[in-house]
Each structure stands twice: as structure tokens, then as C-alpha cells.
Amino acid sequence: MTRLKRFTAAVALAWCAVGVLAQNLQLPLKANSVRFLVIGDTGTGDAGQYETAAQIIKWRQKFPFTFAIMLGDNMYGAERPQDFVNKFERPYKPLLDDKVEFNAALGNHDDQNQIFYKPFNYGGKRYRTFKKGDVRFFALDSNYLDPEQLQWLEKELQSSGSDWKIAYFHHPLYSSAFHGPTIEVRNALEPLFQKYYVDVVFAGHEHLYERIYPQKGIYYFVEGGSAKLRENDIRKSAEIATGFDTDRSFMLVEISGDEMFFQTISRTGQTVDSGIVPRRKVRTDLQPGRAASPALRP
């Protein structure tokens, strides 16, 4: 074997190994962990949604999550009865059949009467909180942050004790993409998140994936590309740790003890990001207004 052939073979082998690793589950599957799926901007009813849903279903065999959070725009365009079938019930049928619980937040494309649609688990409310293990979720309506909602949020955050605190809603507080950060929503929510030690925030609206460097101690993710896609839309920004904007994606998340493990996967099954987020109350490197050093692996 010539040196060139040996080199080519080695490169090919390494490439295969990277490919296999990229398709491996990188979440620890710890006993009694809280496991969930994160999807955003899903309701297109097109091939992009169906192919991403098929990949989610495949990965659920490796990572049996029990519930999902939806980051809004659950339904684009018309919301006739057949649209609920084509844009939600059919693509995620195996998950629904398997009793995976979907917990949606309202996006700007969603009719507010979605709150009465039982499979979205709004319980008839625009915003709500629910608990899984020792994780407290806050599903907000960022389309209409009236004083009533903000007062409710403050009260709920105040009484949520030492649980993990995860907020999710549609409009990102930080993003480099097309719409950019929703500054007024940020100004309304961020002080509360900071005051009551929210750990992680998930948002959609931008049709791609972004992981933001911790801002004031809070980890932000944008996952608005689980069906819609705005290709090559990530802009240069000091706030963006990494992103993925060349295909659709979804996130798998596992929380165990003081660690949140995440893995972001593309429509074709490639891992595009993964890492560990420590619980905020155990992080010691946080000072007001100073970002934590990211405990993340690429």
C-alpha cells in the first residue's frame, strides 16, 4: 500500500468514525432523569416537518423522552380541523400513540383558541407552569406580555423554590438571525429571570438553531427550525456560541441532579451540538452582569 493510499484510508476511517459518533446518543440516560424533546416553529405540514418528525421518532428509540415542549408557531396558515391533523397529529402520530405529552407555547402564527386543544396541554390558559421531577417549566405567551402575565410570572417564580427553572416561549431574547433579539420582551422578562434564578430559556421564531453564551447567568437556546428553515441566516455576533442553519433540527434534553445534558440533531440525524449546563444555584462563577464560563463541550 502506498503512503498516499494509507493516508486516504486513514482519512476515510476517521471520517466514518466522526459520522458514527455524530449519530450516537451523547446523553447519559441516568436513572430517574427528566427527559424531553424541544421543537419549535413546527406547524408547516410540509416535507421538512415530516422528515424531521421521522428523525425524532427514530431517536426516541435511543432516548425515550416522555414529553415535549413546543416553542410556538405550532400551526402556520389556516387552522381548520384538517390542519391540526396534517400539521400536528399525523407527523407526530407514533409519539402521540405512545402517550408523549406535548406542551405548547403560543407563537405569533397561532390562533389563541389553540389553548382549548387538549393535545397541546395548555389547559385553557395562554401561559402556565408545570413540574416534571424537580424541574419547573414556565410556558409563556410572549406575543402579549400584559402586566397580568408578568405579575403571575413573578409570583410563580418566587414560589418555585430550588427547582430547576426553565422558561420557554416564542420570541428569542437573544438571536443573531433575521428578526434579531426581541428587545422589549427581553426587557420585560430578563430582570425576572435574573432575580429568580431561571436556569435555561428556550425560544423559537428564528428558523434555525442557536446556542447563546450565558447572558447574566442564564443559558439561552433558539430552536425555531424544526420544520421551517431560513438557510444561512446566522449572523456574526459575539453572543452566539454556536448555531446550525443549513437544515432543520430538534433538541433532546436530559436533566439529572444539577446537570442538564442536551443534544441537538439535524433532520438527517447528525448531531450538530451537545453539552452540559450546570444548575444555576450550584454555579459559583456568577456575578450580576457577568457571564458564566460555559461548561459546554462542542
Place this chain on the structure above:
Amino acid sequence: MVRITVALVCLLSLPTPSVSTAFAQASTVSSQARPLQEFKKRIDAYRALHNKAVDQVGPLDPTKSPKQIADREQALGEAIRALRAGAKQGDVIAPQTGAILRTIIHNEYAHRGQLALRNRQDAQDELPDFTPAVNQVYPTAHPLATFPPLVLRQLPPLPKPLEYRFVQRSLILRDSEANLIVDVLPDAVPATSALPSGKPASK
């Protein structure tokens, strides 16, 4: 005597604009009180009408049937339209109230920076090009513009299921349960050319 002189000097040295501003504010508050009370009365009347329509079509509990949700939204809208058959622009937002709301919104916009204004315009850009009208169903296949939280904080509160929304430059009152436009206030949002430019990002 010396004390009196000092007090007089202090009083005279008070910046007169503060005094006149205080008087102006007091008079503005009293001139706004009546239209805002009237607005509340009209909102309450609409709410009573909404409840009457709900009595006709029945309440809605969470359901697995999207058809039930769509049918009920439509039925509620039709019942309200029938109860307000002659409704016209200004029935809920009377002209005097409209002037107050316009001032609040214009003042608020004048204090926002470029980034916030860009967000607001961006939300409008996603909307369909339509002229909102009283008793019109909000176009079901189109998004709703995110309502700026800072404006919301300054406007009179609305009871559920009423909400404020912007459609281009109009402020609409929308019944979110019936997806119906209840009233329209044109020119509520300042024209783009009237907005400040070059201001730093809003905080």
C-alpha cells in the same frame, strides 16, 4: 423677617416650568378621567354582550376536537355580530378616548430606540395587507403582531377576552375568543417618518 425673606427668595427661585407642568399634568389627569371612565363603561358593556353570546353558544372546555374549537369560534363570532349588528367605528373607543390612547402611544413611541422600533416594524411586516373593520373576523390564516409590552403597560387594562393589537398604523380591540375585531382606532401608531432616528437601542 429674615426667614420670610429667605422663604420668598426660595419660592421665587423655583423653576416656573415645574409649577406650570404640575398644573398642566393635574388638568390633563382630570380631563382624561371622564373619557377613560366612559371607555371602561363601554368595555364592560361589550363584555356583557360577549357573555350573552357565550350563553347562546355554550362555553368551551379543552377538547381533542379541533372541529369543535373552530365551530365554536365561528358560532361565537356570528352571535356577537348579530348582537352588534349596527356597530360602527368609535362605538367602544369614543373620539375623546381615541385621542388619549393616540397620545399615549405616540409618546411611548417617541421614547423608544431604534432596536425596539425595528422589532415593532418587523412584527407589522409579517401581517397581511388589510384594512381592519368593526365586526370583521381577523384573517385566520395570518399572524398577529406581537404587542409591545411597554405600550401595554401604559394603556388602560382590558378584561379577557379583549386585547389590543396593532394592524399597520391602527390600534384594534380584538375579541380573542371570537377572533373578531371589536373596534378600530386609525392612526394610533405614528407614521414611520415621525419616529425618532439615530437613537441608541432602547432599554
